[in-house]
Structures are given as structure tokens and as C-alpha cells.
Amino acid sequence: MPKDHAITIGKRAVVCQDIELKGEIQIGPGGPIIIGQNNIVEENVTIINKLPTALTIGDDNVFEVGCYVEGSKIGSKNIIEAKARILSGTSLGNNCVVGAVCSTKKDEIILDNTVIYGDHHNRRIQTASANQISSLHTRHLDYLREVLPKFNHIRVVGAPESQEIVPISRKAIKQTASH
Amino acid sequence: MNSLQTETRHIRPYVHYHCGCPDVNNPTTSIESEKEEETFNIYSPGIHFSTFPISKLYFCDDCHQIRCPRCVQEEIVCYYCPNCLFEVPTASVKSERNRCARNCFQCPICQNTLSVVASSEPQPTPLPISPTVPTVSATGAPYYLSCGVCRWDSQEIGMTFEKATGLALQLQKTEDERPDVKEFDHLKDQFEKHLRHNTPSTTLPSSLLSIPGMSMNSFSSRYGNTGLAHAQQKSDDVEKYEAAVDKVEPESGLVDDLVHLTDVNQITTLTQRMNQLSDQPYKVERLQPQRIHLRTKRVKRCRSCRHILIKPEQKAQATRFKIKLVALKNIPKITIASLPKLILNQRTQIVLKFSNPLYEEISVDLTIQEETNECGKVTILAPHFNITPYNEVLEYEEDLISSRRAAKADIGIYEKRGNSTSIIFEITPLAEVEEFKFPLLVKYTNKNTENNENDGVTTEEKSSEETNSSKAVASDEISADESNEITKSLSFWTVIGLGNVIKAPAGTSGTTVKGPRTEPSGSKGSSSRGSSSGNRSGTSNSKS
Numbered sequence: 001m002p003k004d005h006a007i008t009i010g011k012r013a014v015v016c017q018d019i020e021l022k023g024e025i026q027i028g029p030g031g032p033i034i035i036g037q038n039n040i041v042e043e044n045v046t047i048i049n050k051l052p053t054a055l056t057i058g059d060d061n062v063f064e065v066g067c068y069v070e071g072s073k074i075g076s077k078n079i080i081e082a083k084a085r086i087l088s089g090t091s092l093g094n095n096c097v098v099g100a101v102c103s104t105k106k107d108e109i110i111l112d113n114t115v116i117y118g119d120h121h122n123r124r125i126q127t128a129s130a131n132q133i134s135s136l137h138t139r140h141l142d143y144l145r146e147v148l149p150k151f152n153h154i155r156v157v158g159a160p161e162s163q164e165i166v167p168i169s170r171k172a173i174k175q176t177a178s179h
Numbered sequence: 180m181n182s183l184q185t186e187t188r189h190i191r192p193y194v195h196y197h198c199g200c201p202d203v204n205n206p207t208t209s210i211e212s213e214k215e216e217e218t219f220n221i222y223s224p225g226i227h228f229s230t231f232p233i234s235k236l237y238f239c240d241d242c243h244q245i246r247c248p249r250c251v252q253e254e255i256v257c258y259y260c261p262n263c264l265f266e267v268p269t270a271s272v273k274s275e276r277n278r279c280a281r282n283c284f285q286c287p288i289c290q291n292t293l294s295v296v297a298s299s300e301p302q303p304t305p306l307p308i309s310p311t312v313p314t315v316s317a318t319g320a321p322y323y324l325s326c327g328v329c330r331w332d333s334q335e336i337g338m339t340f341e342k343a344t345g346l347a348l349q350l351q352k353t354e355d356e357r358p359d360v361k362e363f364d365h366l367k368d369q370f371e372k373h374l375r376h377n378t379p380s381t382t383l384p385s386s387l388l389s390i391p392g393m394s395m396n397s398f399s400s401r402y403g404n405t406g407l408a409h410a411q412q413k414s415d416d417v418e419k420y421e422a423a424v425d426k427v428e429p430e431s432g433l434v435d436d437l438v439h440l441t442d443v444n445q446i447t448t449l450t451q452r453m454n455q456l457s458d459q460p461y462k463v464e465r466l467q468p469q470r471i472h473l474r475t476k477r478v479k480r481c482r483s484c485r486h487i488l489i490k491p492e493q494k495a496q497a498t499r500f501k502i503k504l505v506a507l508k509n510i511p512k513i514t515i516a517s518l519p520k521l522i523l524n525q526r527t528q529i530v531l532k533f534s535n536p537l538y539e540e541i542s543v544d545l546t547i548q549e550e551t552n553e554c555g556k557v558t559i560l561a562p563h564f565n566i567t568p569y570n571e572v573l574e575y576e577e578d579l580i581s582s583r584r585a586a587k588a589d590i591g592i593y594e595k596r597g598n599s600t601s602i603i604f605e606i607t608p609l610a611e612v613e614e615f616k617f618p619l620l621v622k623y624t625n626k627n628t629e630n631n632e633n634d635g636v637t638t639e640e641k642s643s644e645e646t647n648s649s650k651a652v653a654s655d656e657i658s659a660d661e662s663n664e665i666t667k668s669l670s671f672w673t674v675i676g677l678g679n680v681i682k683a684p685a686g687t688s689g690t691t692v693k694g695p696r697t698e699p700s701g702s703k704g705s706s707s708r709g710s711s712s713g714n715r716s717g718t719s720n721s722k723s
Contacts, residue, residue: 097330099328099329115329115330117289117328117329117330118289118328118329122289122329122444123444124288124329124330124331124444126330126331127332127335128330128332128334128335132298
């Protein structure tokens with residue numbers, strides 16, 4: 001684990017070995033990239049904030065393998081699928097799904113419950129009830145949290161009761177701007 | 180994006196094999212096949228229908244001929260669902276309307292496979308720490324279909340299921356209630372009665388009967404009209420049809436909705452409509468999940484000798500083949516090994532690699548129609564060469580073989596290794612064309628000893644000299660030598676496409692000769708790609 005002074009890793013976070021953290025990063029509250037609770041960040045994910053303002057990421061998001069996030073704000077309970085791209089200035093609502101290899105446009109505001117899918121980056125609003133989505137999403141997160149540690153090197157920091165984790169894997173977070 | 184893709188596909192290099200399709204073509208022309216071969220025209224519009232990549236071709240052992248998808252006959256072995264891999268018996272394919280009658284549905288929005296999900300309501304206050312216990316919702320049935328790609332689910336259209344299995348059967352009831360389905364069934368009943376009455380007793384090959392919809396009745400009504408049937412039809416006219424349903428009401432207010440349309444996502448796309456052929460709705464809410472289409476496994480036969488070329492395993496799960504006579508395993512495979520950029524008026528050397536899939540040594544003769552065609556000049560430096568047999572063991576010791584072979588390399592032979600020989604061609608493009616292509620007649624001769632299973636590599640090596648001398652055997656002719664050896668030879672045309680020709684960059688003279696094995700001139704001139712199309716049309720005009 002890097003012991004750089006600028007990096008603060010908050011409580012109840014799990015950060016993988018071999019991670020590459022650049023710049024001033026705070027995992028936990030405060031800072032240019034603020035990641036909320038209960039997020040899952042998989043391998044080769046890039047989260048960049050090039051803006052002077054903070055990039056706030058909400059709770060319960062899943063960033064799947066190799067996705068690229070450069071938004072201005074990410075809500076909660078979103079799924080960013082493998083190799084998806086969120087371009088600069090995009091603000092993502094809640095309960096959104098950005099499908100595999102799909103991307104958003106620049107400086108776009110994506111409403112809640114939007115699904116981007118397919119090779120033409122089609123969009124639709126999911127209509128299932130909020131309860132249903134959240135229960136399905138919670139189960140999905142639980143499953144991932146159970147499975148991911150089996151295939152990644154994870155070192156638990158802090159008290160053992162801190163079960164909600166942010167498993168951040170190799171080269172997960174980069175932060176280029178340091179304003 | 181789309182136009183870009185087509186462009187790149189246009190100029191991608193390829194090696195295509197020509198199949199004469201002797202059984203499809205007129206038999207009178209096949210007599211003069213010798214003549215036809217000489218005038219093999221790669222610019223004829225039909226060339227795309229008679230040349231194929233080697234992966235699409237078959238090889239008939241008995242005819243000793245290449246067979247293409249046009250000259251094989253297909254018979255259906257089994258029907259199965261690609262999703263659940265259930266084999267559907269031929270008898271019930273028709274009644275199930277060619278679709279999976281079990282649990283497989285495709286998404287009406289994005290056409291991906293749907294999965295069955297148990298609906299669950301979360302606890303009133305979901306705690307993020309503890310996993311929520313799924314509870315069956317009080318309202319509605321507990322199961323629904325859900326798409327993992329676009330997150331559509333069947334609850335949107337109020338479709339839920341009592342059980343997680345046999346979904347199609349559960350849907351069947353509601354489907355049968357629909358007026359259009361009712362009307363269609365009524366029509367079918369009416370005409371089936373009539374057709375059964377009028378059917379003359381013709382016997383059809385069983386292979387045709389296995390095609391759903393191609394029943395005895397429909398076949399005879401379409402093609403097998405005998406005079407007798409006509410007479411009968413006159414005497415027994417179709418009785419007056421009375422509709423079962425008064426009128427299938429159209430979507431109310433559709434025109435208004437279309438006029439006031441503001442968002443593309445409010446109406447269905449063409450793909451979505453075409454997937455629901457029965458009513459083709461414009462409103463997204465009226466889209467229904469469709470059962471997945473069945474697929475077939477097929478036997479392929481040679482048209483002339485009726486021998487089986489391809490025979491898959493009967494079971495849907497098995498991916499093996501009982502019989503698999505593909506061209507890849509029987510005729511020399513030609514691949515473009517090295518292809519530098521073709522520059523106008525510059526001599527360039529390209530390398531074609533010939534691989535021998537057979538367990539016998541073969542000798543290859545290459546001929547080109549004419550040295551200069553409308554694209555430019557082609558010279559083969561080594562028109563005759565041998566290829567050593569294929570040997571599984573030697574595949575692993577490739578380095579050893581190639582070093583031994585390299586010592587006695589001939590002129591024009593780039594490399595010999597394993598079961599392949601690479602040949603140098605000299606290309607001089609004379610016109611700036613979109614696609615430089617030239618025809619190449621490949622003739623190969625191999626020696627089969629009588630007991631060819633026990634044949635070792637060593638005897639083949641020994642007999643290679645004789646093979647060389649007996650090159651002059653006419654194509655498609657089997658002649659016995661004085662020893663127990665049979666020489667087989669086969670000739671076929673190939674079309675070799677080498678991509679586009681670019682103009683020489685300014686400053687370099689047109690007569691520059693590139694030596695062998697120099698670095699590919701990729702960095703030099705990538706400028707004049709756009710102008711090539713105009714130039715090509717000019718040349719074709721002057722030709723005609």
C-alpha cells in the first residue's frame with residue numbers, strides 16, 4: 001500500500017495491492033475525487049477528474065473492469081459496465097446503467113434510471129419500481145463483494161466489522177489535476 | 180461509421196477460390212470447360228457468386244472436386260433451440276411455429292435473450308449491510324422476464340408468470356385470445372380443409388417434407404399441378420369464407436400520436452417491428468417478447484455423386500462432426516504472407532504462402548492468364564515447386580526443418596518450412612485502382628499409393644522426384660503409374676486481391692525498383708486514397 005502523504009484512505013475502505021495512486025486523493029470524504037460508501041471499483045478502472053471542482057461519486061456504484069469515468073458528478077446505485085466511458089463534464093443521475101463499451105456524450109446530464117445499451121448507444125428509461133431496482137442492485141453488490149475478494153489481492157485495513165468495502169484494484173484511480 | 184467499414188472491407192486483401200459449379204451450370208458449357216478456364220474473367224459481375232474464401236468450401240473425395248455452398252444439397256438433421264439446446268422433434272416444429280416452446284424469449288427492445296427472474300420486494304428500510312431477504316410480492320405473479328442488456332422487463336407490459344417453467348405454454352392462452360391470431364387460425368382451417376380435399380397423391384422426397392410449411396398440400400398446389408388437379412379444382416370451388424372476427428381494430432389515435440411525435444424512442448424501430456411480424460406495432464408498449472427462433476443442423480451432400488460432405492452429430496449439444504470434408508483439409512491453402520503497399524509503377528515483391536494439408540507431398544504449378552492485365556503486371560518467379568507433407572509431429576520441430584530447407588532454397592522461393600512453401604510474386608501496378616486483383620490458376624498433383632493409410636513420410640520423400648516428372652497429367656485425371664501409385668491432380672482458379680494501389684509520392688520516379696525484403700513502404704505515401712475511385716471508373720470506361 002502506498003504511504004504517500006497526500007493520500008488519505010478513509011475508514012472501512014479496502015484497497016488492493018499494486019495499486020497506483022497519483023496526486024492528491026482521498027478515499028473517503030473530501031477532496032477533488034470524493035468516493036462515497038459501498039462502491040465497488042474493479043480492475044483497470046480509470047477515474048479521472050480534470051476539472052478544478054470536485055468529482056463526487058455517490059454510494060453503491062459499481063465500476064466494472066476497464067471503464068473510464070471522467071464525469072462531473074456521479075449519483076448513487078449506478079452500474080458502469082465493462083469498458084464503458086463517461087466523458088468529461090457528464091453528470092450521471094441515480095440508478096443508471098451505462099452498458100458495456102457504451103459512452104455518454106460530453107457535458108451531458110443523464111437523468112435517473114437511464115440505461116445506455118447496444119452498439120448504437122441506445123437509451124431508455126428503466127421503468128421497474130425503485131424498490132425493485134434497489135433490491136436487485138443490493139443483491140448484485142452483495143454478490144460482487146463476496147466474489148471479488150476471491151480473485152483479487154485484498155488487504156483488510158481497520159476493524160474486521162467494516163464489511164462495506166471499496167475494493168480498489170490495480171491502477172484504479174488516477175487524478176491528474178491538482179488544483 | 181458504416182461507410183467507413185464498407186470501404187475498409189472493399190480494400191482488404193483476400194484469396195478467393197473459384198468453384199465452377201459443374202452441376203449448377205449448363206452441362207453443355209462444362210464440356211468446353213477447358214476453353215472456359217482460359218477465359219476466366221475476374222471482372223465479370225458474377226465473380227462474387229462463384230468465388231469463396233477457402234473456409235466456405237467443401238471437397239468431395241469421390242469427385243475429387245471443390246464444392247461450394249452453391250453446389251451442395253442440404254438436408255435438415257435436427258431442429259433445436261439455440262438458447263436451451265432442446266432438440267425439437269420434426270413433427271412438432273410446425274405446430275410450434277419454428278420457435279422454442281419452452282422458456283426462451285428474446286427481448287422486444289434489443290433482441291437479446293431474456294432471463295426469468297423471481298420478483299421480490301425489498302424490506303421496508305433496506306439496510307446496506309445486510310442482504311435483503313427476497314420476499315414474494317403480494318401483487319401479481321412471482322415471475323417475470325428481464326433483459327440484462329437494456330433492462331427491459333415484462334412487468335412493464337404487465338406480463339407475469341405463475342411458474343418459472345413452461346412460460347410459452349402460459350402465454351399461449353392469452354395469445355390465442357387475440358383477434359388477429361383467431362382470424363388467422365380460422366383462415367387456416369378453411370383452406371386446409373380445401374387443400375386436403377384436392378391433393379393429388381404425389382410423392383415428395385422426404386428431405387423436402389421435413390421443411391416446415393412445405394407439406395404435401397402446399398407443394399403440390401404450388402408446383403405439382405397436374406391436369407387432373409386442375410379439373411378437380413374447377414369442380415370443387417372454395418366455399419365462401421366468413422370471417423370469425425368482425426374487424427381487427429387498428430391502434431387508436433395512431434396517426435395523431437405520430438404527428439405529435441417528439442422523441443424517437445417513443446415509436447418502435449424497424450428491427451423491433453420486423454421481429455413482431457403479426458401486428459408490427461408502432462407503440463413501444465405493444466411490443467411483446469417473442470419466442471426464440473429454432474436453428475437447424477444440416478447434412479450437406481455433393482450434388483453430383485450424392486456423397487455426404489458434412490454430417491453433424493445428431494445431438495444439439497454436440498459440436499463435433501461425423502463427416503467433415505472441408506476444403507481446408509484437402510487442397511493447398513494460400514495465404515498472403517507479406518504485402519507491402521502497392522505503389523503505382525513500382526515493382527513490389529509480395530509473398531504468398533502455400534500450405535499442404537495432405538499427408539502426401541504435392542507439387543504445385545502456378546499459371547497466370549496473362550502477364551499484364553488492367554491492373555498491372557504480375558510475374559511468378561517460381562511457377563513450379565513442391566510442398567512437403569503435413570506432419571503433426573514436425574509441427575513442433577518447425578525450426579529444425581526450416582533450417583534444413585533453407586540451404587537449398589531456389590530462386591523465387593522465399594521460404595520452406597514445415598508443410599508450407601512461400602513463393603515470391605512480382606507485382607507492378609500500372610493503374611491506380613481501388614483493388615489490385617489477379618487470377619491465378621493453381622494445379623497441384625499428389626501421389627496416392629494404394630495402401631495410403633500405412634504410407635510413411637519417407638516413401639513420399641523418395642517418390643517426390645517422380646511426382647515432379649509427371650506434372651503434365653491433365654487436370655481431374657487419375658492415372659496409374661507402373662508402380663502401385665495413383666497420381667491425382669486438380670486445378671482450380673483463385674482470385675487474389677491485394678488492396679488498393681496508391682500513387683507514388685512526389686519526388687520518386689516511377690521506375691524505382693524495390694529489392695526483395697526491404698522494409699514495407701508503408702510510411703511513404705498514404706496520400707491519394709480518395710482519388711483512386713475516380714481513376715478506376717475512368718479505366719473501366721476505357722476498357723468497355
